[in-house]
Amino acid sequence: RLCICQIATPHRVYIFDALRSGVVDTLRPALESPATVKVMHDCREDSSALFSQFAVRLAHVFDTQVAHTLLLEQQRHPRPYQISLNELLKMHTLTNEKQGEMTTRMEDDANVWFYRPLDPELISYAAQDVMYLPLLHWLLCDKLGDPSGSQVLLQSQRYVDYADMNTHLASPKAVEKRGLRLRAMLATKTESSLYFKLNLGAHRQGAATRPDAVSRYDGMKCGDVAECWVSAWNTNGHVVFLERIESLSDLPVPKINTRRRRTHLRTKV
Known part of the structure; x- marks a missing residue:
């Protein structure tokens, strides 16, 4: 279940409580806008959760997982692979300092994001999870030689459409x-x-x-x-x-x- 939504701009990070009624509906225009680029890392599960829980259909997504795969293909890597956001950040000399500590905490308690009020440490982790995405977006576009990111935007649509897969199964x-x-x-x-x-x-x-x-x-x-x-x-x-x-x-x-x-x-x- 989607518990929070994090949105980073070049100058500020916003954390929204998705468990509160009406919050995600407030974000709907931005999430569904074909004019606003949404930079996300492996948006598949997020796309599925937004659609199944709130009937929100993501649009115009630049997925950094997709960009990483395209970069490996461009470099003729023999076996392109999926990568975590933290590993991708490290490849570009960026890092989420809270990653190790919070990963252990989430493994110990799967419900940690459901508790309210949110622990300040969790808020800090959530903010760091998205704060580098605008810069990562620019770095990946530069390495791909695609300043507009159009190739990644096109290929990312498959990850957005993941929300429609196997919806005929009841459970x-x-x-x-x-x-x-x-x-x-x-x-x-x-x-x-x-x-x-x-x-x-x-x-x-x-x-x-x-x-x-x-x-x-x-x-x-x-x-x-x-x-x-x-x-x-x-x-x-x-x-x-x-x-x-x-x-x-x-x-x-x-x-x-x-x-x-x-x-x-x-x-x-």
Whole structure:
């Protein structure tokens, strides 16, 4: 659940309490404006939360995760990868000084952002989480040789549209059904496996690990979306294993019970 919204300008940072009624609606015009660039890092879960909780549709997003991926591709990196905001800041000699301390605190208490009033340390962390985004935006555009950031804005739309993925599923648990069709966005590539985001909560992800399953995703880049079906899942359901659908013949054949049913008719004369 979205608890706060942070907005940084070149000179000031604002923290908004998203749990208070009407606050996000006040921000709606700016968030949905096609004339205002929103610089965000990996906006996928934020886009999903804003849409599902408040019916807010983000527009004109410059995603620094997307910019990082494009930069790696431009540098012909053999395996572009996803990166955390703090790691990306460090690459550009910037850092959130509260990152380590607050990460431990959030791991110890998953509800830390729900408590009111907000702890001053959390407010400081939240402010630092966005205060460098305007500068990072400029640095990434400069390195990409794209002063307007138009290429990143175009590619970032896929991350915004993540909010629409798999909305036909009533709950994350509903994914545990063999043969279920869904859409999966490629998030990470390793030497032997692929991992996908599914828009089913932070603790559900898709995976392809068998060599033959992995090979079917050849040519896909991070951020690309594939039509898939569920072949299995692990014991806690946090990972679902996916097979790519390239044609109807890729779908599993349903098992049909061919046992004949005997029908008894009784007549009266």
